[in-house]
Amino acid sequence: xxxxxxxxxxxxxxxxxxAYCPVFAELGWESANARGRLMILQGLQNGLKxxxxxxxxxxxxxxxxxxxxxxxxxxxxxxxxxxxxGINPPRLIEMGRRELVLSGRISREQETLRDHILRSGNxxxxxxxxxxxxxxxRLPEKADYVYFAGCMNxxxxxxxxxxxxxxxxxxxxxMLPNEQCCGSPLLRMGFDAGRLMQENCRQxxxxxxxxxxxxxxxxxxxLKNDYSPQFRVLSATEFLDERIQEMQQRQERKIKRLDIAxxxxxxxxxxxxxxxxxxxxxxxxxxxxxxxxxxAKKDARCCGGGGGVRAGYKDLSLQMAxxxxxxxxxxxxxxVTSCPLCIRNLRDAGSKVRVIDLVDxxxxxxxx
Amino acid sequence: xxxxxxxDMSGMNRxxxxxxxxxxxxxxxxxxxxTLNLAxxxxxFFFPPDPGSLAMCTIGGMIANNSSGMRSVKYGTVRNYVxxxxxxxxxxxxxxxxxxxxxxxxxxxxxxxxxxxxxxLGIITSAGLKVAPLPAAxxxxxxxxxxxxIAGRSIVEIFSRGITPSxxxxxxxxxxxxxxxxxxxxxxxxxxxxxxxxxxGTAASTEETAAQIRDACLPLARSVRIASCREEMEEIWAxxxxxxxxxxxxxxAKTRIYMGEDVGVPIKQIPALIRKVQQISSKLDIPAxxxxxxxxxxxxxxLFIDIRDESQWDKLRLAADRIHRxxxxxxxxxxxxxxxxxxxxxxxxxxxxxxxxxxxxxxxKALDPQGILNPGKMGL
Numbered sequence: 131x132x133x134x135x136x137x138x139x140x141x142x143x144x145x146x147x148x149a150y151c152p153v154f155a156e157l158g159w160e161s162a163n164a165r166g167r168l169m170i171l172q173g174l175q176n177g178l179k180x181x182x183x184x185x186x187x188x189x190x191x192x193x194x195x196x197x198x199x200x201x202x203x204x205x206x207x208x209x210x211x212x213x214x215x216g217i218n219p220p221r222l223i224e225m226g227r228r229e230l231v232l233s234g235r236i237s238r239e240q241e242t243l244r245d246h247i248l249r250s251g252n253x254x255x256x257x258x259x260x261x262x263x264x265x266x267x268r269l270p271e272k273a274d275y276v277y278f279a280g281c282m283n284x285x286x287x288x289x290x291x292x293x294x295x296x297x298x299x300x301x302x303x304x305m306l307p308n309e310q311c312c313g314s315p316l317l318r319m320g321f322d323a324g325r326l327m328q329e330n331c332r333q334x335x336x337x338x339x340x341x342x343x344x345x346x347x348x349x350x351x352x353l354k355n356d357y358s359p360q361f362r363v364l365s366a367t368e369f370l371d372e373r374i375q376e377m378q379q380r381q382e383r384k385i386k387r388l389d390i391a392x393x394x395x396x397x398x399x400x401x402x403x404x405x406x407x408x409x410x411x412x413x414x415x416x417x418x419x420x421x422x423x424x425x426a427k428k429d430a431r432c433c434g435g436g437g438g439v440r441a442g443y444k445d446l447s448l449q450m451a452x453x454x455x456x457x458x459x460x461x462x463x464x465x466v467t468s469c470p471l472c473i474r475n476l477r478d479a480g481s482k483v484r485v486i487d488l489v490d491x492x493x494x495x496x497x498x
Numbered sequence: 499x500x501x502x503x504x505x506d507m508s509g510m511n512r513x514x515x516x517x518x519x520x521x522x523x524x525x526x527x528x529x530x531x532x533t534l535n536l537a538x539x540x541x542x543f544f545f546p547p548d549p550g551s552l553a554m555c556t557i558g559g560m561i562a563n564n565s566s567g568m569r570s571v572k573y574g575t576v577r578n579y580v581x582x583x584x585x586x587x588x589x590x591x592x593x594x595x596x597x598x599x600x601x602x603x604x605x606x607x608x609x610x611x612x613x614x615x616x617x618x619l620g621i622i623t624s625a626g627l628k629v630a631p632l633p634a635a636x637x638x639x640x641x642x643x644x645x646x647x648i649a650g651r652s653i654v655e656i657f658s659r660g661i662t663p664s665x666x667x668x669x670x671x672x673x674x675x676x677x678x679x680x681x682x683x684x685x686x687x688x689x690x691x692x693x694x695x696x697x698x699g700t701a702a703s704t705e706e707t708a709a710q711i712r713d714a715c716l717p718l719a720r721s722v723r724i725a726s727c728r729e730e731m732e733e734i735w736a737x738x739x740x741x742x743x744x745x746x747x748x749x750x751a752k753t754r755i756y757m758g759e760d761v762g763v764p765i766k767q768i769p770a771l772i773r774k775v776q777q778i779s780s781k782l783d784i785p786a787x788x789x790x791x792x793x794x795x796x797x798x799x800x801l802f803i804d805i806r807d808e809s810q811w812d813k814l815r816l817a818a819d820r821i822h823r824x825x826x827x828x829x830x831x832x833x834x835x836x837x838x839x840x841x842x843x844x845x846x847x848x849x850x851x852x853x854x855x856x857x858x859x860x861x862x863k864a865l866d867p868q869g870i871l872n873p874g875k876m877g878l
């Protein structure tokens with residue numbers, strides 16, 4: 131195993147992560163928080179070296195409990211945000227997952243998801259046309275902007291995909307003709323996503339785009355941080371923030387103010403991972419009243435939908451979403467967010483308040 | 499330890515009763531202290547012991563280690579707040595050590611025996627605790643001194659004037675550097691070793707006491723100021739709570755090791771202790787942050803090393819041993835609030851004296867003849 135142990139060594143075992151980890155809040159085991167997971171990573175490293183050392187430095191084998199410990203992390207990053215020693219546990223956990231995968235320790239759910247993605251280019255194993263929602267919309271062959279819809283919006287939230295494309299197409303936007311999964315689920319679970327990433331990059335180059343725009347927080351963080359930095363990556367929230375004033379002033383489909391109140395759920399991979407907190411809020415506030423959730427921005431509680439947890443541990447994932455719903459303030463008309471994974475999880479957890487994408491809110495405010 | 503059973507009590511985390519008329523609560527041991535405070539805050543009360551780890555430490559752990567923290571200078575330690583414990587003994591009997599009465603002269607004080615016993619005498623399954631009314635106002639005075647020893651002298655001066663702050667924390671310049679790096683916007687003085695004095699009470703009394711502290715510090719300090727607002731105060735306290743583990747942000751190659759980290763001395767010996775720790779640290783060339791609850795004589799020394807370098811471990815062990823012995827020489831303790839455990843087990847007979855330690859062994863034997871409860875801890 132080749133984990134950067136020097137970063138693990140920085141852990142002073144203070145246990146601050148216990149107070150924040152949303153998975154630990156549900157499961158209650160030390161192995162389900164960052165401190166425990168780092169100890170387990172250290173044990174795995176020692177185990178593979180074949181040496182038994184004292185106490186907490188002891189060696190471990192990658193049994194199913196160890197796999198559960200590492201694989202139940204949603205990589206939400208709230209431990210990183212609050213770690214007094216400045217450690218980034220999700221980065222180390224992803225490295226550990228990679229080593230588990232390389233040594234063949236893969237769960238059935240992980241295997242299924244991997245096979246779906248590698249066979250069909252999407253997380254669902256769908257064989258239908260990814261762009262069928264485009265209907266008779268035309269895709270320019272060359273453009274400055276590419277809208278990267280992602281698997282969830284392409285197959286499950288096609289209306290949101292269509293609305294996003296309609297908003298963006300006015301500014302010279304096209305799509306990849308054969309968009310593949312960005313690779314995020316594979317990377318988060320420890321698999322290799324090189325082939326998919328290369329294919330997407332090849333198409334981007336052919337289009338000649340300088341900017342990729344996506345409405346999925348998982349796609350955003352992957353395009354921005356895992357792809358080579360040859361193009362600019364914008365979240366749909368940032369793009370809307372840049373253009374909302376222009377959209378408010380034009381004649382057609384003018385953005386009007388709505389007499390409603392909404393709250394905003396920060397997707398972890400947009401917020402804590404990429405510091406995008408204000409753009410969605412500015413867009414919302416230009417349309418209607420925003421009431422913050424009980425925990426917001428860098429403190430926002432994870433909905434449980436990311437990091438491969440929904441795929442591998444659905445009950446846990448929904449338990450976390452139900453707890454997140456307790457943060458919703460009274461009297462709001464919608465929960466707005468900017469990630470289809472969060473939308474799905476919050477809806478599936480039984481939200482009484484309708485959960486929508488920021489783009490859906492903007493579309494609601496657009497007057498014909 | 500090999501072959502043992504870990505009893506994780508964190509699942510027993512309910513608040514069983516809030517009895518505000520009697521200013522008491524009954525809780526289970528796995529309850530996190532901050533959760534208790536959040537529950538009783540709307541009623542105008544709080545559980546005063548305030549370790550930096552308030553957000554993650556459990557009441558059972560706090561009782562078992564007699565923890566205290568930042569406000570013990572005024573409010574005392576956990577021991578002062580425990581009225582009754584339900585304890586499962588080694589033979590399976592369940593006993594109550596007290597009741598809801600605030601005072602009792604009936605028999606041995608078993609409650610105080612179990613507080614701080616580190617799980618060696620029984621398993622705490624519920625606790626009756628006193629809580630206190632939340633103060634109406636708090637003020638924070640920040641005083642910067644040319645050196646830690648002079649800062650220590652200011653404490654002696656403040657107490658000799660009859661002033662009792664609600665918290666009194668020292669942060670030496672290494673600690674300040676770490677804090678400034680973690681929270682660059684914090685307006686902490688950068689020109690020396692700092693003491694944070696907090697006072698609580700009414701708006702008028704805090705105003706007056708803060709001014710008295712400022713006046714007492716002025717002849718010794720480089721600068722003294724009163725925090726501008728509640729937000730600034732809260733930010734400074736939040737940063738202070740977590741500073742112990744933050745050293746890696748200053749130097750990622752170094753890790754803070756909890757050895758020699760919890761010594762305490764009588765208040766007037768604080769300057770001598772600080773001087774001694776500085777000598778040990780510089781002689782062994784081990785960097786140290788010094789911070790802690792200096793108002794009750796408790797100094798946290800954070801020694802940090804590259805843990806992959808075995809020679810640094812040797813120096814660390816030596817430094818910790820010397821720090822412990824320095825505290826004992828000054829009439830102090832090797833642990834003010836973290837406990838003995840395994841790490842300091844060999845020092846307990848020395849601190850307690852052989853007769854007192856032998857008495858502890860007898861108590862342990864009477865309650866746990868087979869040595870099944872937390873064996874080896876405290877050297878028992």
